[in-house]
Amino acid sequence: MILCFSVVFAVFPLLSLGDYLLRAVTLFLLYLIIAQSWNILGGYGGQISLGNSSFFGIGGYAAALLIVSRVSIWASILIGGLIAAALTFFMIPAFRLRASYFAILTLFLGAAMQALVTQLAVTTNTPVTVYLPMGMMSSISLYYWILAVTVLILVLVMILERSKIISALRAIKADEDSAESLGINAALYKTIGLFLMSLTTGIAGALYVVFIGFAEPSDIFAVEWGVYPLFMGIVGGIGTYVGPIIGAAIFAIALQWLVAFVGTFSLLSLAVLLVVIVLTMPNGIINIFAMFKAARDKSKR
């Protein structure tokens, strides 16, 4: 399945359908990365994160600072991701509390990180926005690199799905006490899930910064980046492998449409859609298919 995905997307730029479409699909891949990342802890593990913007932002900002300091692009991106993953340590104490506390804490982590970064810039008298040197790589080669990372992450999640980590997370999501009574160290697995999620989201943030050419805190730390993966996960189907892919596709198209037609009301519309969808089909589109199938099977008997 991943194979055919890779082939389709690898061939795509060769069709030279224009720069606009290239950028749109590149964005789609980025959205897919943050959706699948969120899915690891939020979808499978049931620990909803509302503030992935913090990891996205830190990954992006750190990478930008590194690139500007002449570190190689790929090292910067990786280190950016690792620094984002380091935020995990702040969140560990939160795992002792219930999942809903975790959700709120992630929200404020985002706000706290943005405040911190902006404040540090002011204190050290450096400009807040970091501009990357122009023309580091062509759009096409960037596209292929981002595609490679996307495929890597899809493979990672596929491996995780068969591994103990996601089994543990699924058990924790269903009932943490039962999971613990079987020998699952919930705190440990939640931390691992968070680490992976923050790492991959941070890398996505770094890629984004390279993509647009600058790192602006009010952009990359914006609440939007925390809402997008949540939206994609819920629309597509949480806790499934294909869900985030579908969610990302729908989201990418919807966002373009929204920005074109309602402009500044985009986030508002997304929020309204989110509320409506979570109330009407909380398990996402994937499960609508499952429901139809089940209903059909029932009527056949």
Next chain:
Amino acid sequence: MSLVCQNVTKRFGGLNAVSGFDGSFAAGAITGIIGPNGSGKSVLINVMSGYYKPEEGKITFDQKDITGWNSHSVAKSGIVRTFQHMRPLMKGTVIENVALGALFGRDSSSAKTAISEAHRICEEMGLTGLLSKSSDTLTTYERKKVEIARAVAAKPRVLMLDEVMAGLNPAEVQDFVKMIKSLRDNRKVTIIVVEHILSAVMSLCERVIVLFNGKKIAEGLPQEIVQDMRVIEVYLGRGLANVTG
């Protein structure tokens, strides 16, 4: 295997849910814990399994002091319990759920081995028809069986079943009694059963402990317990106890 509780006390805001409990559970035996509602049975199980930490006392398992250990550490060392109130099962098939025990319990297995272990256990417990059924489509009877199978998959040395027969009809209760007995016989696991259904306790348990208001008030063979004045008093009240005496 040895499991010993010494002077275990669990307090909640000034109220003793369990007071000074002393007990030792013989290897390979099926011990019952009974008592009226609120007598502390589930609390005791929670303490022994690491879900609660006792304010006083010591729990020793195989000469190791496990007092204050986390639930998952206790489970990994070989004490596995089921919960009184039905907890949600993981979304997935029955076989996936049962395999969880094998994946994470004592001597945990790899993903592949866990599945085959789960198959074996399900066969033993009569769950073969349900293997690929989704966990949210099970009846109460099936669910409880899956919970027990899952716990068994974790290779327990001690299995603690907390009111596992609540909500079952008499035929199902009998079935469970047989199943629990054969589990013990086949695997040499020590079983502790917290139960309300006295008929089950009588036919299942070799030894019975009676709790009342957090304290142990009697311990002995089932036949002895049923005739013990203090026990009757506690269940029926002093007046009636005088009548039946």
Next chain:
Amino acid sequence: MVSQSALRRSKQVFLCEGPARSSNQVDQVSLPVSLDFSTVIQVLMQGILIGGLYGLVAIGMNVIFGVMGIINISHGDFIVLAAFVSFWLYSIFGINPLISLFPVAILMFLISVPVFQVLMKRATKISVDTALIVAFGISLILQNLMTQFWTGDTRLITLRFPDVAVQGFTLPARFLVGFVISLISSLSLYAVIKKTFIGKAIIAVSLDSRAAALVGIDTDRIRQLSFGIGLLMAGVAGALLSFVYPFVPTSGASYTFVAFVIVVLGGVGNPVGSMVGGLILGMVGSMSSLFGPGWSTFASFMLFIIVLLVKPEGLFQRFGA
């Protein structure tokens, strides 16, 4: 209309920040970081007074959390909404916020009904996570609507109070007024809950909703009522906020955070804990902002994490006092 000079004065932010998202935000005012004793004490006292307001903010969330078991992420945004309503009532009709406090609170209570019936009730029935996401959605919607209609400009009503001089330190009277009213409101709510039958029903539902239902309490009604009370308190807090602190549409988040920290650390349903937690947070916030506006958020966050590390159950017990 609030005069331009009043608006300019209001931009002397020294404690409030909110997540700085819109670019036409408050200018980064560099503070006179003179850490002499009197400044420190002054800031400390202001922190205490603000803490009273924080306590009030927390109480609303406390009631909702205690009864419905969900953290209302949009709490702060309702507070800001109420603040805006007070602001416009003053700017357009000249109604003093101390008076508009009452209609605003009632308005918020009325708003709570459709919000609960249409959204929250359904959400809590599906799952706790769903309720969380819906609350988050409401928060985003409120913030966006307010920014769209009322722009991101900072607002503050300046009322003419004499500055109170206490032992040589000047305290802006508005902090004192806010503190006193917060205290009165919190105590009144506490009294109502402890003494009235409805209040006892609320406590019953928050302790064990199934048992409460068995005793004949209409748990849905109680939930609706608690949500209403929560929003009502938010209304009071918002009305106070409108003249105590400058605010923007996105300020809600920092108040939600404050409320959340206080509820978790102060113990759910524990009014004493809420007040004390409020005071502590108020002091931490104001002290850390001496170093710069952005530090306040970060410091509060770190404080929370540290306390969690040390004492995960919080500093007070559940439903204490």
